[in-house]
Amino acid sequence: MLVIVSIAVYWATNAVVERSLREGQDRNLQAVAQVILDSAVKTDGSINFELPYQAFEVLAYSAPERIYYAVFLGSEILSGYEDIPLREHAEASSFGDIYRGESTRFVVASKSIRPGSSESLRVVVGQTETSYQKQSSTIAAWIAFAVLVSFALLALWAELSLRHALKPVVAIEQDLIERSADDFSPIERPVPSEVVRLVQTLNRIFEQHRGLLQENRAFIAEATHQIKTPIAAILMRAELLEREVEQQSRSAVRDLIIRARYASKLTTQLLMRATLTYREVLGAREQVDVGALVASILRTLDPVAEIKDVGLVGVDLESSDLIVFGDRIALREAITCLIDNAIDYAPILTDVEVNVCLDDKRVRVTVMDRGPGIDTDELGETFDTDKRSSGHMGLGLSIVEKVAASHQGQLCISNREGGGTQCDLLFAAS
Amino acid sequence: MRSLVCCVLILLSFQSYSLEIEGEFFVGQGTDELTLIGTSDFSRVQPVFAGFVAVNQSVRIHYLQMSSREIDAAVRSGLSPNIDLVMSSAVDLQVRLVNDGYAQPFDARFDQQMSWRNELVQVAIEPVVTIFNRSSLPHLGAVKTRRELALVLDSKEEKRVSITMYNPAVSGVGYLLSRQDLIQDEHFWQLLEKLERHNLKPNCCSGDMIDQVISGQSALAYNVLESYVLPRLENAPLLDILRFEDYQLAIPRTAFVPKQANDSDLANRLVNYFVSNDGQSRLVPSVRLDIVQSNRRGGPIKPIRITPALIVHLDETNRRRFFNRWNDVVNVP
Amino acid sequence: MRLLLVEDTKDLADALLKHLRQAGHTTDHASSLSAAEGFWSSERDAYDVIILDIELPDGEGTTLLKQVRASGLPVGVLVLTARSEVEDKVYLLDVGADDYLTKPFVLDELDARLRAVKRRHIAKPLVTKEVGNLAYDPTNRTLWSGSEQLQLRSQELKLFEGLIQANGWTAAKEFLFDHLYGLDQDASSNAIEVHVSRLRRKLAPHGLDIETIRGYGYQLKVRSVE
Numbered sequence: 001m002l003v004i005v006s007i008a009v010y011w012a013t014n015a016v017v018e019r020s021l022r023e024g025q026d027r028n029l030q031a032v033a034q035v036i037l038d039s040a041v042k043t044d045g046s047i048n049f050e051l052p053y054q055a056f057e058v059l060a061y062s063a064p065e066r067i068y069y070a071v072f073l074g075s076e077i078l079s080g081y082e083d084i085p086l087r088e089h090a091e092a093s094s095f096g097d098i099y100r101g102e103s104t105r106f107v108v109a110s111k112s113i114r115p116g117s118s119e120s121l122r123v124v125v126g127q128t129e130t131s132y133q134k135q136s137s138t139i140a141a142w143i144a145f146a147v148l149v150s151f152a153l154l155a156l157w158a159e160l161s162l163r164h165a166l167k168p169v170v171a172i173e174q175d176l177i178e179r180s181a182d183d184f185s186p187i188e189r190p191v192p193s194e195v196v197r198l199v200q201t202l203n204r205i206f207e208q209h210r211g212l213l214q215e216n217r218a219f220i221a222e223a224t225h226q227i228k229t230p231i232a233a234i235l236m237r238a239e240l241l242e243r244e245v246e247q248q249s250r251s252a253v254r255d256l257i258i259r260a261r262y263a264s265k266l267t268t269q270l271l272m273r274a275t276l277t278y279r280e281v282l283g284a285r286e287q288v289d290v291g292a293l294v295a296s297i298l299r300t301l302d303p304v305a306e307i308k309d310v311g312l313v314g315v316d317l318e319s320s321d322l323i324v325f326g327d328r329i330a331l332r333e334a335i336t337c338l339i340d341n342a343i344d345y346a347p348i349l350t351d352v353e354v355n356v357c358l359d360d361k362r363v364r365v366t367v368m369d370r371g372p373g374i375d376t377d378e379l380g381e382t383f384d385t386d387k388r389s390s391g392h393m394g395l396g397l398s399i400v401e402k403v404a405a406s407h408q409g410q411l412c413i414s415n416r417e418g419g420g421t422q423c424d425l426l427f428a429a430s
Numbered sequence: 431m432r433s434l435v436c437c438v439l440i441l442l443s444f445q446s447y448s449l450e451i452e453g454e455f456f457v458g459q460g461t462d463e464l465t466l467i468g469t470s471d472f473s474r475v476q477p478v479f480a481g482f483v484a485v486n487q488s489v490r491i492h493y494l495q496m497s498s499r500e501i502d503a504a505v506r507s508g509l510s511p512n513i514d515l516v517m518s519s520a521v522d523l524q525v526r527l528v529n530d531g532y533a534q535p536f537d538a539r540f541d542q543q544m545s546w547r548n549e550l551v552q553v554a555i556e557p558v559v560t561i562f563n564r565s566s567l568p569h570l571g572a573v574k575t576r577r578e579l580a581l582v583l584d585s586k587e588e589k590r591v592s593i594t595m596y597n598p599a600v601s602g603v604g605y606l607l608s609r610q611d612l613i614q615d616e617h618f619w620q621l622l623e624k625l626e627r628h629n630l631k632p633n634c635c636s637g638d639m640i641d642q643v644i645s646g647q648s649a650l651a652y653n654v655l656e657s658y659v660l661p662r663l664e665n666a667p668l669l670d671i672l673r674f675e676d677y678q679l680a681i682p683r684t685a686f687v688p689k690q691a692n693d694s695d696l697a698n699r700l701v702n703y704f705v706s707n708d709g710q711s712r713l714v715p716s717v718r719l720d721i722v723q724s725n726r727r728g729g730p731i732k733p734i735r736i737t738p739a740l741i742v743h744l745d746e747t748n749r750r751r752f753f754n755r756w757n758d759v760v761n762v763p
Numbered sequence: 764m765r766l767l768l769v770e771d772t773k774d775l776a777d778a779l780l781k782h783l784r785q786a787g788h789t790t791d792h793a794s795s796l797s798a799a800e801g802f803w804s805s806e807r808d809a810y811d812v813i814i815l816d817i818e819l820p821d822g823e824g825t826t827l828l829k830q831v832r833a834s835g836l837p838v839g840v841l842v843l844t845a846r847s848e849v850e851d852k853v854y855l856l857d858v859g860a861d862d863y864l865t866k867p868f869v870l871d872e873l874d875a876r877l878r879a880v881k882r883r884h885i886a887k888p889l890v891t892k893e894v895g896n897l898a899y900d901p902t903n904r905t906l907w908s909g910s911e912q913l914q915l916r917s918q919e920l921k922l923f924e925g926l927i928q929a930n931g932w933t934a935a936k937e938f939l940f941d942h943l944y945g946l947d948q949d950a951s952s953n954a955i956e957v958h959v960s961r962l963r964r965k966l967a968p969h970g971l972d973i974e975t976i977r978g979y980g981y982q983l984k985v986r987s988v989e
Contacts, residue, residue, distance in 0.1 A: 051748050053613055056739035064547045066529045067738040071747070079747040100531050225818055228845040232867030233774035239870050240778055257869075264867040299914075300862070303875030306916045309954075311961050329853060349957040 002151055006144045014140035021132045022105065026094045028059050029107035033125040036071065037109045040121055047073055047113065047121065059127065063135075068099065068106075068126040074119040084124050102128045168192055172199065184210030224271050228264065235260045269395035276330055276399065280406050287430055288328045290335075290363050291317040291356050297336050298354060305343050311351035312343070322356050322363050325430040326407045334403035337396040338367045338423050345371030345421070362426045370420040374413065400425065449504055453495040458483030464696045465492040467501050468517035470554075470683065474657075475517075477712035482703045489696065498523050498602050505532050505688060514697040517685040519556055520602050522740040524684045529738045533686035537698045540705075544719070546736045553704045554683040554717045555733055557656040558607060560672040561640065566591055566649030575676040576615060580624045591649035593625050594639045597632030598756065604632070607653045607679060609743045609752070610734055614677050622759050625652065630760055644669050653679070657716045673728025680722070680733040764881055765809050766790040769799040769824060770816040770843065775866075779814070782870050796822040803827060812839040812880050814873075817855070825858055832859035839880035843868075882912065894927055895971045895985035908969050918943055919962045922955075926973065926983040935980040 032055045040049035049071060059067060070080035084106065089095040094107045110122040163170075168191045175187060186203035238260060242253045295317045305312040324331065342352045350370040357364050397411075404411045409427040416422045455472045457479040468475065472495055479491045496504070498520030505516060505527050518524050525546065527533065533549040545551040560579075562570050569588070573579050582588060596604020611618045622630075631648070633639050636658040642648035644666040656671075663669055685704070687697045703709045710718045722731050734740070742748050766783060770776040771794045783790045791806070793799035796819045803813075813831065817824040824842065831838055842855050842863040852863050861880040864873060887907050891898035898907040904920060906913040915923065925942040926934050936955055943958070944950045959981055963973045974982045 048751065049747060050751055051742035051745050053609075053739050053742050056742055057735070057737050060737045060739050064542075065738075066531070066547075067741070068529075079745050102531075225845040228866045229772050229775060232845070233772065233778060235867045236775060236778035236782070236870065240781055260867070261869070268865060302914070302916075303879055304872055306875050306918075307869075307871040309918070311957070313964075332853075349951060349954055351961075 002148060005151065006148045009147045010140045010144035013143045014137055017139045018133065018136040021136050022096075022129070025062075025105050025127060025129060025132055026107055028062060029094070029105060029125045029127060030109065032056065032059055032069075033107050033109035033123040036069070036123045036125070037111055037121065040071075040111075040113075042113065047078060049078075049121075051079070059125075063127075063131045065128040065131060066100075066102070066104075068104070068124075070124045072122045072124070073113070080124075081126075084126060086122075086124055096129070099126065099128075102130060103133065104128045165192075169195055172202075176202075220271060220274060224267070227267050231260060231264045231267070235264065266395065269399060272333060273395055273399055273402065276333065276402055276406075279327055279330055284327055285325055286328060288324050288326055288331055289320075289322065290324050290331070290365065290427070291319055291322045293328070293332055294335060294354055294356050294365065297332060297339060301336070301339055301343065304340070305346075305352065308343060308346070309348045310343050310346040311349075312339075313351050313353045315353060315355035317356055319356070319358070321358060321429070323430045324363050324407065324427040326427065327403075330403045330406065331427075334400045334425065335365055335367075337400050338365070338425060341396050342367050342369035342371070342421070342423070345369055347371065350420075358429060359426065361429050363429045365425040365427075367423045367425075368416055368420060370416075370418075373415040373419060373421050449496065450500050451494055451496055453493075455493045455495070457491040457493065458487075458489050460486070460488040460490045462489050462693065462696060463492050464489055464514050464693060464700060465494070465512055466515035466517060466697070466700070467494045467496050467504065467513055469496065469498050469501065469519050470517065471495070474714070474717075478704055478709050479700075481708060481712050482700055485703075486699065491700075502527065506530075512692065513688055514691045514693050515685055515687055515700060517553065517683065519681050519683040520606070521682050521684055521734055521736060522606050522743050523602070524550055524686065525736060525738055525740045526744055528686055529741055532688055534689045534691070534694060536687065536701065537695075538702055544705075544736075546738070550684050550686045550736060551701060551705065552682040552719065552733075552736065553685045553701065554710075554713055555680050555719055555721060555731075556683060556717055557678060557680040557721060557731055558653050559656045559659060559678070560650065560652050560674070561643050561654055561659055562650040562670055562672060563643050563646050563648070564668045564670050566646055570650070570672065571670065573672060574674065576621055576674055577617070577676070579672070579674075580617075580621050583624045583628060590628050592629045592631060592642075592647065593650045593652065594631050594633045594642055594648040595625070595652040596639075597634060599753065600632075600634045603655075603681065604653070605749075605752075606681070606734070606740075606743065608756075610679055611653075614679070614732065619755065619759060622756075626760050632760065640669075655681075657714055660714070660716055673726070675729035677732045678729055680731045682733050682736060683717070684736065764788045764811040764877070766877075767793065767799065767802055767806075767810045767813045769793045769796075769813065769819070769827065771795060771819050772816075779873075782873075786874065795820055796824065796826060799824075799827050800830070803830065807834060807836060807838075810838050811884070812841055812877055814841050814843060814877075815860075816843045818845060825855070828855075828859055837884035837886065839877075839884045841873075841876055841880045878917065879914075882914075885912070887912075892927070894983070896969050897966075897971065899923075899927065913965065913969075915962070915965065918958050919965065922958050922962050923966075923983075926981060929982065931983075933976045933980045933982040937980075939980065 032052070035052050035055045036049055039052070040047055042048070051069065056067060068081045068084060070082060070084045070086070071078040072086070085097050085099060086106075086108070089097070089106070089108075092108065094105065096103060096105050098104070099106075104126050105128075106124055106126040108122055108124050110120045112120040168189070171189060172187060172191065172195070175189065184206040186206055187199050189199075191199050235257060238253055238257045242250060242257065245253055295314060298312055298314045302312050339352065339354060346352050346369040353366075353368045355366050357366075400411055403409070404425060404427075407427050409425060412424040412426070414422050414424075453472055455476070457476065460483070472493060475493070479493065483489055483491060498518050501516060501518050501520075502523045504513070516524070516527070528547065528550045533547075535548050536545075536551060540548055540551045564571070567582075567588070569582055570579075573582055596607060598605035598608045608618075615621070628649075633642070633651075636655045639648065639651035639654050640659055640662055643651050644662065646668070659669070659671060663671075685701055687694050687701075691697055705719065710720070715721070722733060766788045768776065768779055768783065768790055770779060770792070773794070776792060776794060780790055780792055791802050791810075793802050799813075799815075799819075803810075813827070815824045815827060828840055828842070831840055839861045840859065842860040843866060844852070844855070844863055845866045852865075855863050861883050862876050864876060882903075882905060885900075885903045885905050887898070887905075887910055888900045888902060891900050891907065893899075896908065897913070899905075900907065904924075906915055906920070906923065921943050922939060925939045928934065928942075940950075940955050943955070959973055959975075966973065970986045972984045972986055974984050976982055
């Protein structure tokens, strides 16, 4: 677009400048021709005239061009360059032609010598116009360039002023990008009147979302409290009861305890899953030292393992390059789930082994138990529900899978040589 | 060093056209021959050629010395294919040849004061002075302008003396100088009338006029080439130079490369060398280009401008008008 | 142990109190934050561990937790929470809880965590029994490597005590079995071997070996430093 404009400007300017330069050149040539013509007098029957040095010098001074002249009486040449192509331009007072291989302007001045005679004295003065043309195209090029630059500056200015005008909007955009997923506070940045309504609308949406989210979280917390506390009381009373009842009723109480525990576990996991979904929206990521994380989990779970008289062995947790970029809490919960599950299924006096290592740019968390393992038929199936032959893992696997998926990770479950299960949880190392 | 000199007037045949060649000279022993024609005495340009050949060992310069008219005719008759460079002090003829399209542009870019169209460039300069015999004209020492010269010659005290100057009808240089005098000085015809009132005997050449003044045959010579005068001063105690303060003419010696030059590249190199400090230093000091800027006695040097306006001097009508007037003033026997 | 139980749910509090007192712990009970603050301000030096519910009718349990930590006293705090929201747990640890229990929990786990929390706040006594590079504190039943406490499970601790009772001689396997399980408990016969191997693993970094005397028992040996 700009190029087309520039070409058009160049072309138009060139034409205009060339014409005005040509007019100027013609005037100069005309003046010289006229001086020669005016100097012509008839003495002793012959025509006498003078070619004025100074006039030619002025002409020459304007440009380093070749100069030609000729003086004719009728068709007879009196002086000068007789091959000037006058005949082709008989009636013209000025004309351009290619003469001696160069584009040349000629001007003709004439007057009749004798009254009534058709014979006239004609003076032709010519000058090549190479430098005029060059000058013209140079001027045109400069003007086209100036136009181009002006346009570019104008465009730049427009861009800058637009950017300036949009600055508050861009700032709001940046605010929104940087805002954390659970930040629903209103935008308080001062904005120009044009976008006030936009910001008001955004703030209203924030307000509504914040209300909904808070309601949701409050409901979960309340539900948790409402469900778990009575279960806790039931469980505890059942346990106390177990110690007091007769031997024959004890198995019924035991059954009650097991069911209550399962209900409690399911509740916990259900709420955990809801929480993790919410955390995924938050997108809170950081550098997590998985080795240290596993060591901390093992400390927390050791009393649980002790109750079951199951050993809990952590291997190689001190390596410093076991770093994953992720949500620390989600990772903690997933690994806790796996180990907790392994403790649940590990037979008394066996060990649950946990180790963390770097495996081809991935951090691998391995949890191994000597439990009953899983049916090989079911290996490779989805782990939405637990398929372990004895008991249930509840929603545990679903939680682990969810965390693995949100961290571009992977969960592999296999049977161990010599019995038991091995769970490998892999995450991309940071 | 003159490597080969043959200084004979010979008639050389160029194709079917006979040219009058005043001398043919060679400088250098290389295989790349550079042919140039020029008006200058070989002895004046030989040191420059020698300097050029010294740094361009492969070059042999072939110099043909001719009159300016012969050069003009040679170029116009289409003999120029054999010629690589044309160097002449007849600046009017040189300008007309370039105007008529016989030259090609130089590779180097020359100063506009020194060149025209970058096709014709000034390579040396010939200041013009007036000389007189101190015993014949004892009162002339105090003269500063042409007007004063006219007054002194007009005074009753001066006896009638013989005076000489270029005959414009015979000498192209003389004609050019007279035309330039007319452009510079509107009273030039009056001055001529004063000279004529004594005994004006126009002459063909600077050398002859200097001889006449030294011998006392002529008391004064108007417009002679300074470079011819200076070497004579030492052995001619009565010879004195008059440098006018109104203006001092100088004739540019110019060069161009003909369109059909055999070896335009070599010609360009020679021209570049000629105008370089090294080349100029090999010329006698009075003809070097920088003489224009130098602080010398008398008025400013006004070199004839290299302008296409010079072609009007060569126009037959203009010549006729000039000689009509000249013949009215000067009583040529 | 002297305990303070802060729990507002009556059913749960009753059951817990019953269990803790049966287990021999002197336990005070507060059913609100203000009551708990009352107990704390009057008896602050008395408690070994505070079992603290977070959701209280008149405020957050963390208020008391912060007071306890600000006092600088060696009191363990075991937090009970019904919330399973993980960030809450992490937060509780950050503000100074020693451990937490998510409701519902089993009593065994409560006991295990109580023990662990108590041990965390036991300072190394001036008089200890040196065993190789380690120091044994029979009063609080803790084992130290320098100023650092070794985390031994109760079975492992009992085993260790059995071994040092042999005083450099071999402890008979039967003796150790009785020491661990008492006469009336039935346990699998290889239990001793398992515990020995676990204890061995924990002691090995500190220059102590448990040597197996085939067919008879085990002997605790200080590895000679070359």
